[in-house]
Amino acid sequence: MAQLPRLAASPIPALVSTAVHLPKSEQDFVHLCSKGRLREALRGFLPEIWSDPNLFSHLLNGCCVPQQSLRQGQQIHGLIFAAGAASHRFTANHLLHMYSKLGQNGDIHAARKLFDEMPERNVATWNAMITGLAHFELDEEGLEFFRRMREAGLRPDEFGLGSAFRCCAGLKDIGSGHQIHAYVVRNGFEHDMCVGSSLAHMYMRCGCLDDGERVLKGLPIINVVSCNTIIAGRAQNGDTEGAVHHFSLMKAVGLSPDHVTFVGLISACSDLASLGQGQQVHAEVIKAGVDSVIPVRSSLISMYSKCGCLDDSSKIFSESDEGSDLVVWSSMIAAYGFHGHGEEAIQLFDKMVREGNDPSEVTFLSLLYACSHSGLKDKGKEYFELMMHKYGLKPTLKHYTCMVDLLGRSGCLDEAETLIRSMPVPADAVIWKTMLSACKTHKNAQMAERVAESVLRLDPQDSASYVLLSNIRATTARWIDVSEVRRAMREKRVRKEPGLSWVEYKGQVYQFSTGDTSNPRQKEIDQLLEQLLGRMRELGYLPDTSTVFHDMEEEEKETSLAHHNEKLAIAFAILSLPVGVPIRIMKNLRVCDDCHEAIKYISNIAEREIVVRDVTRFHHFRDGECSCKGGSYPTFFYSNLTECGFGERNRVQMSISDSTKFDHSELVDLKADDHDGWLALIFGNCKAVSGVSSDG
DNA sequence: CGACCCAGAG
Secondary structure, eight states: OOOOOOOSSSOOHHHHTTOOOOOOSHHHHHHHHHTTOHHHHHHHHHHHHHHOTHHHHHHHHHTTSTTOOHHHHHHHHHHHHHTTOTTOHHHHHHHHHHHHHSGGGOOHHHHHHHHHHOSOOOHHHHHHHHHHHHHTTOHHHHHHHHHHHHHTTOOOOHHHHHHHHHHHHHHTOHHHHHHHHHHHHHTTOTTOHHHHHHHHHHHHHTTOHHHHHHHHHTSSOOOHHHHHHHHHHHHHTTOHHHHHHHHHHHHHTTOOOOHHHHHHHHHHHHHTTOHHHHHHHHHHHHHHTOTTSHHHHHHHHHHHHHTTOHHHHHHHHHHOTTTTOHHHHHHHHHHHHHTTOHHHHHHHHHHHHHTTOOOOHHHHHHHHHHHHHTTOHHHHHHHHHHHHHTSOOOOOHHHHHHHHHHHHHTTOHHHHHHHHHHSSSOOOHHHHHHHHHHHHHTTOHHHHHHHHHHHHHHOTTOHHHHHHHHHHHHHTTOHHHHHHHHHHHHHTTOOOOOOEEEEEETTEEEEEETTOOOSTTHHHHHHHHHHHHHHHHHTTOOOOOTTSOTTSOHHHHHHHHHTOHHHHHHHHHHHHSOTTSOEEEEESSOOOHHHHHHHHHHHHHTTOOEEEEOSSOEEEEETTEEGGGTOOOOOOOGGGHHHHTOOTTOBOEEEEEOSSSOEEEEEOBOOTTOHHHHHHHHTTOEEEEOOOOOOO
């Protein structure tokens, strides 16, 4: 609980010492407050403030402008307390709102305490409390308060309704959403822009895109917020094309996109790992002048990292003048983790703490993830302790899963299992699956069998567990048990999601599925794979058939493995992409163990850099090593712009270089509205640009 | 007092 500052007789020296401008009128006072310049506001109005409690509301609003500290809000609270105005309902509502709205800096416990102690509550009181709970993602409690408010005989207005929908959205609780929607219709709030937008947002968050868009169509006008709702909604539901389409639509009707628009678009681009698209949007961001807005920055950092351009992430991070924003730090820590740069993630974390920022539980999650994926077991354990004991943060199931991953990966299987059994939250299927993959890595069949059963208790559809159980039992010749597993699979109608890989070539995306032979260059692909396989075997490669059902013939198993979708995609890429361009593959599942091993060999034999982005992370293969086992890693440079950004008809002289391999010039056209070209310039990879020449 | 947006395990 936040402590009130001691103040007694002398009023808050810290707040009044450095005033430079004295407000003369109440209007001045309000203006200064609204800009967050509270010291100056107070300095000129100190006498009056004691007798006019209404002035406090302006001060409290001033506490909520971005970049204000909780400390300052507490000081104002102290002042109000000293003035005896804390129980004034109007002021108290503002106070509640201040604690609720300071974002990460807020103090929802303080808000809650105030709420509980308030002698009388009106609709605004409840609204402020529900808004605060929604703000802190305490969605369940938020809805609970909404219900209590109605039980108390109060009629929720448009303010409370918006927050209630936000809670439903957070919980993906479409049931409550429907109920509150009915209340909205009955009470004539359906044409309110704010209610409508948050209602539409709720539907879209729950996956009901059409319902959401219908609500927005029923609103009296189209504005930036309603467009943003659609764009973000489509983006979150995987409809990147639709999001981009609505973006051009809103521009066509003359609405200027704001930073929220871009945040939605940028996340859409990282979901698709579509670098070219992301760069275009980045250029638009710069044009719109919102590139220094914090949420935009953090989503850009994340987008570039997810598209494989860690360098660009760190460039954006280092350009942040106020690198002090927690989310920006966390995004960068996560970006390092995503690429297996655990040491850098730790260094950044330490730096962040040294500069006086308190990490959140999300920061710790990213950090633990980074430790786990870089094999930094002891560091991970150290930070887990730090999180609980120094920062008093209660680990969530996600943190425990990270720790199980960390311990399991490094072979401490017993310790990992003990952690699952002793943690204060109930285990879910995911944490047992994590445990299972550790058992597999460290070849502990006995434990794996037990763990696989735990997984299946919680997720009867998990095909990997069935395959594993069946194979373990087959190796110990327990044939009766094997048929039992098969029967269970049939009964539960377990189906495996088919694995897919994608490669981008000349602006087109090629898709590959295992055993697929529909590619026009299939003959060449097969030949190349055969050649590669022969060479791989000479170098010591052995197919790993442990993930394939035991009852196939050995030869059949190997043929199946040899035509896994990722291998097909890589063969196609080797045939198509020019030498020196990194091969970038995207996958819908995790890269399988055999392919992971095989790609190491291929990177060596074909002398290619291969970057595989699977559902969880990046694998950078180079010279027979993968970054995820602590090896070296390549970085992306704009040398591959020709492949993923520039059209073929555009030409300008630019020379591209990096510190390692590439140093060459090429011709591309840089027109005034050539966003990619700008980006190359902005990122400084382009050393020189000569005059624009015509096509050909 | 308000809608839309940023970091996140496997």
